[in-house]
Amino acid sequence: MSDFDTIRELAIAAETKIVMLVMDGLGGLPRETNGPTELEYARTPNLDRLAQEGSIGLSYPISPGIAPGSGPGHLGLFGYDPVRYLIGRGVLEAVGIGFPLTPDDLAARGNFCTVDENLLITDRRAGRIPTEKCVQLVGKLRSIQIPGLEVFVEPVQEHRFVLVFRGKDLSDALNETDPQKVGLAPLAVRAQAPGAERTAELANQWIAAARETLKSEHPANMVTLRGWAKEPGLPGYREVYKLRAAALAVYPMYKGLASLVGMELVQGLHNLDEQMSALEARWADYDFFFIHHKYTDSRGEDGNFEAKAAEIEKVDAILPRLLALKPDVLIVTGDHSTPAGWKAHSWHPVPTLLYAPGLTRRNEVSGFGETECLKGSLGFFQAKDLMPMALAYARRLNKFGA
């Protein structure tokens, strides 16, 4: 029995409210040796007070040294072991553009590419065609019909698109068609496991039709497909945790990840102010609220230390509105670190704050920051243990064993 099965057995319904506020890429690094990180540099009086009155610590999204993508980073925060519950790239790509996947769906990431008269690839990205061109070509590909299959093609960006097959008994045990170097032909799709033969045949039919559709285009006269993945069929928040959960996110990727675990999406949100208004408006309707703020990560990826700190300050500033709702448990964390000095997702553990009035021990810390988190009463933990803690502090978890 895994930890996850244990939690599923122990979770009970209750009247309590949990808020998980995720600042994407929250963790950071100092600009100079022993200097403050972005979070430590930011002026965050509300977070500092919550850190003193609550519990803080550091979470590993996966394990030491591993920098996660957005998919596993969020799955961990949602309590799903991100190594066990892998989300395939095709599904992530579909989820990232807000495509509503169903359990019958098989998704792949598509690339437009350029081939010569012998069908040998001369440019794997078709010269990175503009997104407008991608949209136009996707429009043409949508005319392809495959008997017994519903097919969706969605533009993403530049040469990238998403292909979704909807049908019964589709398999994701298929190889990628991109040969990974120029001068070679796209590979045929073959079954990589018994039972995948029919899906491979359907995929090859679609690719042949796509080539026919694109053959007079230039430079995007062919496609490659990779990251074949079925909608993962994750057990949902309601089933596992007995939580009615809502996602208050702006970006499609995070809405999509939340929907994969059965959260309901509150649509039409564009900024923290609208997210707070939605939280207030829907407070009675849900037990769990996932609030996602993207720009801490974006400014980290830009390498802009000051701008990332400013995003953290914006989040700090909305906390009085959030606390006025009196959540039983408030968690403030990130899905990974994105230090401005690294300009990318990193492996550093993530500062995490758990505020649950009356149920936390003394936290001898001066505020919320990576260095203070080392002294906090949560210690180091794995991100996937955060949901069990949230449930426990919210009085939603029975005792294990007699």
Next chain:
Amino acid sequence: MSDFDTIRELAIAAETKIVMLVMDGLGGLPRETNGPTELEYARTPNLDRLAQEGSIGLSYPISPGIAPGSGPGHLGLFGYDPVRYLIGRGVLEAVGIGFPLTPDDLAARGNFCTVDENLLITDRRAGRIPTEKCVQLVGKLRSIQIPGLEVFVEPVQEHRFVLVFRGKDLSDALNETDPQKVGLAPLAVRAQAPGAERTAELANQWIAAARETLKSEHPANMVTLRGWAKEPGLPGYREVYKLRAAALAVYPMYKGLASLVGMELVQGLHNLDEQMSALEARWADYDFFFIHHKYTDSRGEDGNFEAKAAEIEKVDAILPRLLALKPDVLIVTGDHSTPAGWKAHSWHPVPTLLYAPGLTRRNEVSGFGETECLKGSLGFFQAKDLMPMALAYARRLNKFGA
């Protein structure tokens, strides 16, 4: 190979002595934000000195967020992964009243209930009959004979009793007979796995005879059975750890749990003073001593912060006697937290002290308490790792690999 198999391979005999002193439910919470916990509030000069000279840290009985029952809490302390080695409720109930289970035993928890003339349950607990009545009815049930089976019935408390079948090839893959609500008849026992059919038939025979025996009683005129469990057949302390182990416990539940892992029980102990006298008297006979103090948990469940602190002070006061024996390793810990403010087992990690003269690193702490444990040299760890540490510090564990 699990961690446990590794330890089994590495453990060797030695002349050293280990004492594990368990204050049940030791971990606590502050009464007010950032105030002291029960352990921090208690005056514990001996524990404080040991913390300064030894190592302290915090243990998770299972994993973050999980509050364990007494069974998994103690199995973890004894080094057995409590999620892998689940102890069924029937066995815990038998163990809790000191019933000596054998590997041929199948135990169930029984409830007396009330049924109407159509055998529909009108009270699942038979009005919580007094324990004296339970004893009297159990006396009647003992007259039931089932060919091929040795049957034991033992009173527990009020409407609760224990049923033990002793025989060859019994299975615990049986359903509970309690329908969980009134207005329904008790369920028949059915095999839940191949091979359990004969046991199910024997159980139904016994239930029919019990109904016949009780039919003119009121209100306890029927029984329900649940928590069917086989004696778990755990590998014992002597086999796994090469330790001759003794349990110095007062309460049957903890004696029973100790006996499940092969500890010998020192009987007739009623308090800490007698436990210390037994420790002194039997010091030469064993390598490992489990000393259990129940009342820290009891006063925590009462919600009495001061009384729980007083129990901790009682344990502190006996430490000079214990230390005079010069154990090579002394561990002071709890099986879980029972904060007085929570009045139940909680999920908070448990303050743990390991004293092994000459073998621990500098511990820059002022004493033994939850907050100081955050700074201690043991850090956070899982309770099941405590026994490997105890063996190592007692020079009883070989190197792993060449």
